[in-house]
Amino acid sequence: MTQKTEEPRLSRFSRWLIRRIFKDEGEAKLGDFMEIYSIFAEEKGRLQAKLRFWWYLIRSIPKYFKDSLHMGGNMFKNYIKIAFRNLRRNKGYSTINITGLIVGIVCFVLMFLYVRFELSFDHFHINSDQIYRFYKKRQAEGTAYLGNPYFTTTPAPLAPALKDEFPEVVNATRISSLYNTLLIHQKYKFYENGLWADNQFLQIFSFPLRQGNPEEVLAKPHSMVVTERLAERFFGSKDPTGEIITFHYGLHKINFQVTGILKNIPANSHLHFDFLASFINLKDMRRNGLENWYSSSDTTYIQLQHGYDYKALENKLPVFLNKYAPERYAKYAGFLQPLKKIHLHSFFNFDIAATNDINNIYIFTAIALIILIIACINYMNLATARSFQRAKEVGMRKVMGAARQQIIRQFLGEAVFLSGLALFGALVLVKFILPLFNSFTQQNLQLNILKNPGIIFVLFAIVILVGHISGSYPAVFLSSVRPIKVLKKEALGSSKGAFMRNILVIFQFSASIILIVCTIVVYGQLKFIKNKDMGFSRDNIVTVRIRDFVISKNIENLKNTLLEHPNVKNISTSESLPLHITNRSSDVKAIDESKQEVNIPLYYSSVDFDYLDTFDIKLLLGRNFAQEFSMDKEQSLILNETAVSHLRWENPIGKRIQLQGKDFAVIGVVKDFHYQPMHLPIEPMALYMEEGFRHSELAVRMSPDNIPQTIAFLKKTYEQYQPLHPFEFTFLDDSFNRIYQREQIFGSIFRIFSFLAIFIACLGLYGLASFTAERRTKEIGIRKVLGASISGIFMYFSLGLSKCVLLANLIAWPIAYYLMDKWLQSFAYRMNLNAWPFILSGLAAFLIALLTISYQSVKAATANPVDSLRYE
C-alpha cells in the first residue's frame, strides 16, 4: 500500500488468460481488469488483492461463456441434441468408441500420475535448487566397479573441508547409511531405516520438524531425531522427547536420546529414513575418526549460494582434492549432481538412494500415448466409415447455409463431448484400478482432485486433446462433403476414406505387434536367466544373515548342532553368498609365466571349508580347502577360470598372489559361476579363508522333504544361542529372483499394455467389420446368387485385413528388433534374438484380428441372399 499509483502487476498467466478468453482487442479489457485489481490493491494488501482478483477473474469466465453461448445458443443446443441422437442410434459403435477412449484415458491418467510423482522428487525442499550431491569417477582404465566407474561415496572430512575452502558453499553435510538397524527401547525391538547425519543435515534439507530446533537437535553426540511413524511405533501417544533408544553398530552398543520429532518423510524424497543419529558418534567407532580421507563410506551434500553456477565450483574441485588428499584423488575426479536430478539421473555404485531410470519414464509415457492414439484411431475410423450416415445431415446443413468452419466445429465438438463422457468413465475406473496399479508398481499414487486442483486443468486438456485428435480427421473429411452429391445419393469418395482407414489400422496393429514382441522377448530373457546354469545350485538353500557377535563367536558350535539334524545336508558361512560377491580389490599382485608381475582387479570373498560343497560349485583343478591342511586357514586361495585366463597361467596350482597385502598360494580353480547379475560379464574372482573373520552369511542346504520342519529346527537352534536379533531367513532362490525384479515389472507392464493395445485395436476392427458387412449385404447376396461359396466369401472378406496385418508386421518387426536388441545389450548374457518372437507375435496379431472379424464375415457369408436382396 506504500505506492498507490503502482502499476498493477498481473501475472503473465492471468494476462494471457484474459486476452485469450475475452478476445480482447486493443487491450481495453485487460485494462479494465487491471483497474479492478488496482481497486482491490488500494483497499487491501497485495496478497489479499491477488486472491480476490483471481476469484473475480474465475467468476468472470463462466459468466462470459454463458453469455456468448447464448448468442449461438440455439445452434449449440442443436449440436448437442444431434450428438446424443447419434450416440443412441448407434449404440454398438458408441460403446466401442467410448470403451476404447476410456481405456486409453485410464492409461494416460495413470501415466500422468506416475510421471508427475516421479518428476516431483525432492522438489519440496526449500533450497532444492541450491543443493548438490558430490560424486566421483574412477579415472584409470579398467578400474570400473561392477561395470561402472561412478561413486557417490565420499570421505567424512570432505563436507567440512568444502565449506571451509569455498565461500560459495553456504553449508555442507554428510550422512551415512543405517539401513535395517535393530532399534531397541525397553521390550520393543524393530528393524528401522536410519541415517547417521550431522547437525547441518536438517538445516540444508527442509524435512519439517514437529518438535525440536533444526539447528540443535543433532548438535550433541548421542542425539536422535525420529519420525512420527517411528515414535508412534515405540512410544504410542507418549511424548518421546528424552527417551532412550539403543542400537548395535559393529561391536559397539550405543544409547541415543530422542531430541526431536520429524514429520513423516514424503514418499517423493530420494532419502528414506525413520531416524537420524548424531554423526559425531561415528568418531569413536571408525579407524582414524572423522578425519580419514582414505576411507569413503559417506554421502556429501552441499548448499551453494543462491544462483551460483555449480559448474564453476566443479572446475575448482581438482585443485581442492589434490590439496587435501593428493594420493587418493589422483585416481578420482570429483563432480556435483543437482538434488532434483538424483532420483531420475543417477548411475552410481553404493548409492544411498533407491533411484529410478529416466528411460523408464520415457518408455511408460510413450506406451500410454500409443494406447491413447490407438483409441483415438478407433474413433476416426468408425466416424469416417459411417460418414454416409452423417453425410445427409451435413449436406442439409450446408444447403441451409452452414459454413465449412461451422461443420468442422460441430464434429470436433462432438468428439470432445464424447471424450468428456469417456473421461468421466475413466475417472471412475481409475479410482478402482489405482490401488491395484499401486501394489503392482510399488507406488503410492493418488488421484485427489480436491487436494490438487491442478489436475483439473490436465484432465480438461486431455479431453480437448483427445477430442481434437480423434475428431480432426472425421471433421475435415465430413465437412468436405458436396451437398449436391449427397442429396442426389451419389456415393461418397469412399475409396479415399478407405485408404486412410487402412493406414490407421496398420498403425494400430504395428503398435500392438511391437508391444507383443517386447513382451515375448522380455519374458524370454527372464526365462533364459532362470534356466541358465549359474555354476552353483540354489535349490533348497536357506540363508540367514548373522548380525550378532554372540553367534559369530560360537559359529562352529552352531554349525555342528545344526548338522545333527538328518535333513540338514551342508552348512557354510561366508562373507558373501555366491549370488553377490562384490568386494573388489585393485591392489592385487601376481607373477605370471614369464616372471613378470601383473596387476589385475579381483573380486573376492572370505569363505569356509564347506562353501564349495554347500553351493555345489565345481572344482576344475587342484583341491578344495581342507581341515587337514593347516595352512589353508591363512594362506590359501581358490581362483575362478576367468582369473586364470586373465593371468595367462598354464598351471595355476601353487602360484602365489598378493591380495590386500597378504600372500596366498593358489590351491584350486573353480568353474566360472555367476556371482553377479547377468547384466555383467564374469570377471576374475578369488575365494580365500581367513582365521577369525566374522562371516555375515549363513547358508544351509536342506533335503527337499519336510522343509518347514527343518526351518523350525533352524530357528529353535539359532535362538538357543540367544541372539539379539530375531531369526530371519531367506530362500536363496528368492534372493535370486529379487535381483531381476525390475525386469519382472518391465515384463508385466509390457504384458498388460500389449493386451490393452490389441484389445482396443480389435474393438475398432470389430466395428469396422460389422460396418463393412452391413454395407455389403447386397453385394454378398449377388455374389452368392452368382455361385460364390461361403468359404470364398469369407476369404474375400479377410483378404483386405490380411494385407493390413501383413504390412503392419513389416513395419513393426524392424522397430521391435531395434528396441529389443538395445534392451538385450544391457545384459552380458542374453538370449538369442531369433525370428521366433517376431513370427509368433505377427501370427498372434493376425489370428486375433481374424477371429475378431470372423463373426461378422461368417454372418455375412452365411446369410440367405433372399433376405439381403429383397430390400428394394
Next chain:
Amino acid sequence: MGMLSRTDEMILLAVWRLKDNAYGVTIAEMLTRTSGKKWILGAVYVPLERLEKKKYLSSGLGKSSKKRGGRSKRLYKLTKDGLDILIKTKTREQSIWMDISLSHLEKGYDTKN
C-alpha cells in the same frame, strides 16, 4: 426494431447515465449500484458487444492511466438508435404499468373498477 431484453435495457441505461465515462469497469459498477445485484466484468462484455453489433452503441478507445497498466479504455456511447429504443422502452414500460400502483398490485384485483 424489437424489444430490449432486461439486461440490454439496464446496460443501455448505465451507458446513458455515465455519459462520457462509460467503459467496462464503470458500467459494471453502475449496474451493481442500480440493480442491487453484484455485476462483474465478465458479465458485461458480451451484452456490450451485442448491443454494439445491433448499432445501439458505438465505441472508441479512450484515455489510459497508470492504474490500468497503460491500457486504454473502450468508451461506449449511445447512438441515435440506442436513444430511440430507450425512449421506446420507457414509453412502453409506462404504458404497461400506467394504471397500476404498488398498493394496487398488492391488494389484488379491484373488482369495483
